[in-house]
Amino acid sequence: MAGSVTASRTSSCSPRAGRPTRIVNDAWTSIVKKLFMMRQRSVAEMSDEDRLRAVELADFAKMEEIRARVDPIVTDRAIADGLKPWYGYFCKRPCFHDEYLQTFNRDNVTLVDTRGLGVERITAGGVVVDGEEHHIDCLIFATGFEVGTDYSRRTGFELVGRDGLTLTEKWRDGVRTLHGLSVRGLPNFPYLLDVQATHTASVIAWALGNGISTLEVSADAETASCSTAPTPTRAPTRSSTSSRRAPVSSPAR
Numbered sequence: 001m002a003g004s005v006t007a008s009r010t011s012s013c014s015p016r017a018g019r020p021t022r023i024v025n026d027a028w029t030s031i032v033k034k035l036f037m038m039r040q041r042s043v044a045e046m047s048d049e050d051r052l053r054a055v056e057l058a059d060f061a062k063m064e065e066i067r068a069r070v071d072p073i074v075t076d077r078a079i080a081d082g083l084k085p086w087y088g089y090f091c092k093r094p095c096f097h098d099e100y101l102q103t104f105n106r107d108n109v110t111l112v113d114t115r116g117l118g119v120e121r122i123t124a125g126g127v128v129v130d131g132e133e134h135h136i137d138c139l140i141f142a143t144g145f146e147v148g149t150d151y152s153r154r155t156g157f158e159l160v161g162r163d164g165l166t167l168t169e170k171w172r173d174g175v176r177t178l179h180g181l182s183v184r185g186l187p188n189f190p191y192l193l194d195v196q197a198t199h200t201a202s203v204i205a206w207a208l209g210n211g212i213s214t215l216e217v218s219a220d221a222e223t224a225s226c227s228t229a230p231t232p233t234r235a236p237t238r239s240s241t242s243s244r245r246a247p248v249s250s251p252a253r
Contacts, residue, residue, distance in 0.1 A: 059089050073101040082113040161186035162216075178217040178225045187216035 046054070067084040074080035083104065085092070103109050112129050120128045126135040150168045152158040159167040165185045170176070177183050181190050181200065190200040207215050 062089050074104050079111050176226050178222050182217045184217045184222045187214050
């Protein structure tokens with residue numbers, strides 16, 4: 001079973017000691033900081049063996065943090081031990097919800113520990129683990145995901161933007177977006193997920209209300225969003241081109 005870590009976000013507008021202030025501090029950014037070497041193909045004056053060893057130690061340290069969080073929350077020791085993830089951080093998606101571990105303290109929740117062996121088989125009424133059938137009303141398949149592969153491989157199709165630019169080519173040397181929502185060179189292509197969908201809907205409503213048919217991120221806005229110390233983007237303006245494009249996709253609200 002996957003472990004749980006807390007996702008928290010802190011905001012600040014004033015840098016300290018002349019250094020940029022971290023405005024997002026959640027579980028995903030923490031793993032990038034902890035495992036920064038996993039993003040590097042080579043490290044100066046370090047052999048491949050030493051680099052892989054350093055990555056392994058960093059991964060173990062991060063997983064120790066996640067495992068250490070279980071005992072103070074889950075009251076039953078056996079259940080707590082069953083919830084501790086003994087695998088690499090990127091082996092399975094970690095659980096970030098603040099109420100995930102607390103759920104296992106409820107009387108109407110049962111943890112079925114497969115001890116790493118998984119489900120033996122699926123029956124008409126449930127699943128079988130260690131010879132015992134557990135009756136269920138709903139079965140959710142967590143089939144996994146890929147990280148680091150081409151976008152077209154993961155989606156099964158390719159996105160083509162201006163001048164024949166594909167999203168795979170755009171991200172060949174790294175992902176670049178404005179606020180994780182829009183990509184320069186691929187107009188009218190936002191990512192839609194939860195709060196992002198709400199934000200995108202407001203952008204589209206603003207565009208329609210202002211007679212704009214095409215929304216595309218400006219190069220400056222995308223660069224600023226991807227930099228260590230983001231700078232404010234310009235307020236959207238109407239373009240003089242026939243498609244009436246706005247230089248950035250964030251509406252003035």
